[in-house]
Amino acid sequence: xxxxxxxxxxxxxxxxxxxxxxxxxxxxxxxxxxxxxxxxxxxxxxxxxxxxxxxxxxxxxxxxxxxxxxxxxxxxxxxxxxxxxxxxxxxxxxxxxxxxxxxxxxxxxxxxxxxxxxxxxxxxxxxxxxxxxxxxxxxxxxxxxxxxxxxxxxxxxxxxxxxxxxxxxxxxxxxxxxxxx
Amino acid sequence: xxxxxxxxxxxxxxxxxxxxxxxxxxxxxxxxxxxxxxxxxxxxxxxxxxxxxxxxxxxxxxxxxxxxxxxxxxxxxxxxxxxxxxxxxxxxxxxxxxxxxxxxxxxxxxxxxxxxxxxxxxxxxxx
Numbered sequence: 001x002x003x004x005x006x007x008x009x010x011x012x013x014x015x016x017x018x019x020x021x022x023x024x025x026x027x028x029x030x031x032x033x034x035x036x037x038x039x040x041x042x043x044x045x046x047x048x049x050x051x052x053x054x055x056x057x058x059x060x061x062x063x064x065x066x067x068x069x070x071x072x073x074x075x076x077x078x079x080x081x082x083x084x085x086x087x088x089x090x091x092x093x094x095x096x097x098x099x100x101x102x103x104x105x106x107x108x109x110x111x112x113x114x115x116x117x118x119x120x121x122x123x124x125x126x127x128x129x130x131x132x133x134x135x136x137x138x139x140x141x142x143x144x145x146x147x148x149x150x151x152x153x154x155x156x157x158x159x160x161x162x163x164x165x166x167x168x169x170x171x172x173x174x175x176x177x178x179x180x181x
Numbered sequence: 182x183x184x185x186x187x188x189x190x191x192x193x194x195x196x197x198x199x200x201x202x203x204x205x206x207x208x209x210x211x212x213x214x215x216x217x218x219x220x221x222x223x224x225x226x227x228x229x230x231x232x233x234x235x236x237x238x239x240x241x242x243x244x245x246x247x248x249x250x251x252x253x254x255x256x257x258x259x260x261x262x263x264x265x266x267x268x269x270x271x272x273x274x275x276x277x278x279x280x281x282x283x284x285x286x287x288x289x290x291x292x293x294x295x296x297x298x299x300x301x302x303x304x305x306x307x308x
Binding site for chain 2: 008011012013014015016018019020021022023024025026028031040041042043045046049050053054076078079080082083086
């Protein structure tokens with residue numbers, strides 16, 4: 001058991017990009033697993049919300065990879081890293097629960113398309129998914145590395161092709177129980 | 182894809198998100214009622230950390246408020262009012278519930294007062 005630092009939208013789907021909210025408010029499939037396993041929940045900020053606003057477009061990593069967004073993410077990451085450090089000092093294990101496929105909150109899968117930009121029209125599908133971290137998670141990872149803090153990662157997987165809630169639950173339980181990615 | 186957001190958000194003290202045994206599970210009540218949750222920093226965080234987290238929360242509340250989302254406060258957190266004031270925001274209607282029924286009743290009353298949430302005032306999302 002330990003402390004799960006969860007992506008903001010897992011407790012508040014109102015923060016999602018337009019057409020992205022899977023439920024009214026709290027995304028219970030992740031929350032329920034964390035509570036069942038006895039993990040404390042702490043919510044991270046949504047890095048996209050305050051920066052790009054509620055009317056932001058769906059975007060890939062390259063569109064958020066600007067100096068200004070990275071500065072914004074670093075500011076937020078310092079605050080979150082301070083919270084994580086406080087829990088680590090108490091002897092707690094820490095897991096980051098991100099959002100796979102997100103340009104900012106992906107923990108093992110983000111999105112990439114170097115050509116995307118201009119008038120927003122692109123085909124549905126998942127060609128932009130690629131392994132890697134989103135920009136906020138990358139900045140947080142860097143800040144935690146600087147502080148010598150180790151952590152586990154897991155992700156909400158709605159955006160991943162073939163998504164099944166049972167598979168998501170199994171993956172999360174595996175991370176929480178054994179530290180597997 | 183249908184966007185399922187509720188346009189309703191509760192700022193929630195940590196003790197209602199991570200309740201001690203036998204204490205009120207506010208998160209469960211809010212989830213069942215369809216409210217989004219913005220968790221306030223735990224009371225045992227260092228002051229500097231809490232202040233940074235509260236500033237980030239206020240920044241997000243400001244964006245939601247600009248789009249007409251409905252807010253309530255469940256519990257309390259030192260420094261929240263100052264952080265909200267920095268963003269030009271007032272503390273929303275508050276409850277410190279002792280029971281699930283009390284919290285559910287408060288949320289239902291807010292729903293009756295503002296049944297459309299942010300619809301019609303905000304410009305976010307398709308419904």
